Amino acid sequence: MATVGLSKAFGGVTALDSATVTFHHGKVNALIGPNGSGKTTFFNCVTGMIRPDAGRTTYRGRDITRKPPHRIARAGIGRSFQLCRVFPRMTVLDNLLAAVQPSSLAGQLARAGRREETERARGWLSRMGIEHLERAEARQLSWGQQKLLELAGVLMSEPELILLDEPAGGVNPALINRICDLVRELNAEGRTFLIVEHNMDLVMSLSDHVVVFDRGRPIAEGPPSVIQSDERVLGAYLGV
Numbered sequence: 467m468a469t470v471g472l473s474k475a476f477g478g479v480t481a482l483d484s485a486t487v488t489f490h491h492g493k494v495n496a497l498i499g500p501n502g503s504g505k506t507t508f509f510n511c512v513t514g515m516i517r518p519d520a521g522r523t524t525y526r527g528r529d530i531t532r533k534p535p536h537r538i539a540r541a542g543i544g545r546s547f548q549l550c551r552v553f554p555r556m557t558v559l560d561n562l563l564a565a566v567q568p569s570s571l572a573g574q575l576a577r578a579g580r581r582e583e584t585e586r587a588r589g590w591l592s593r594m595g596i597e598h599l600e601r602a603e604a605r606q607l608s609w610g611q612q613k614l615l616e617l618a619g620v621l622m623s624e625p626e627l628i629l630l631d632e633p634a635g636g637v638n639p640a641l642i643n644r645i646c647d648l649v650r651e652l653n654a655e656g657r658t659f660l661i662v663e664h665n666m667d668l669v670m671s672l673s674d675h676v677v678v679f680d681r682g683r684p685i686a687e688g689p690p691s692v693i694q695s696d697e698r699v700l701g702a703y704l705g706v
């Protein structure tokens with residue numbers, strides 16, 4: 467996925483400032499930067515949740531700028547949210563079925579495929595290690611388990627590119643390890659990742675390619691070993 471000149475302002479606040487950046491297909495990419503540097507706004511623009519003021523986004527050679535979220539999802543891009551989006555009063559299994567529930571009449575007629583979807587949902591729950599919770603309401607799960615449930619929901623659409631917004635935020639260390647293992651496995655199976663994360667240990671151990679944002683645009687990019695010793699990055703985090 468690549469952007470050219472992506473810009474977005476909220477009133478007088480420039481959240482994205484002509485951001486031109488390329489993320490690598492088949493890799494685990496990370497997007498890091500200080501608070502307010504535009505990472506979530508970037509996610510929202512490239513997934514169609516908000517319209518950029520200027521600039522373009524392409525994915526595998528196709529222009530997806532200003533396409534609605536469901537079209538971008540259909541192009542093979544899935545995402546999770548910083549504040550984790552699950553239906554709290556629905557069961558874990560129903561959450562996954564809802565993640566792929568077609569709203570059209572054609573979709574309704576395709577109910578025959580529901581058994582297959584249920585099996586697929588169980589398969590993802592098992593990969594996440596939360597299959598024993600399928601009948602629990604989502605709100606009964608721990609925060610980390612809800613993150614795993616959300617990831618399973620994203621995977622139900624079989625995305626090629628998965629955007630994760632702070633997957634480790636507020637999650638206990640054991641579940642952080644599980645999330646890391648899953649990202650590695652899913653990447654080895656061919657899925658590309660783009661991860662926004664403040665946990666630097668996780669970013670540096672998991673990613674192949676790191677892009678650093680400051681004030682709405684990239685200021686450095688490269689492998690973790692290079693980024694760790696980049697003075698511009700240090701400066702951005704220290705606010706100098």
Ligand SMILES: Nc1ncnc2c1ncn2[C@@H]1O[C@H](COP(=O)(O)OP(=O)(O)OP(=O)(O)O)[C@@H](O)[C@H]1O
Nearest residue numbers: 476479480481499500501502503504505506507508
């Ligand atoms: N809906 C909005 N309305 C007004 N300002 C916004 C809105 N969304 C983001 N901003 C502002 O845009 C800037 C970039 O915010 P954004 O959330 O994209 O940064 P971030 O890098 O994801 O931050 P964090 O690491 O804290 O999540 C900030 O100054 C923020 O206050």
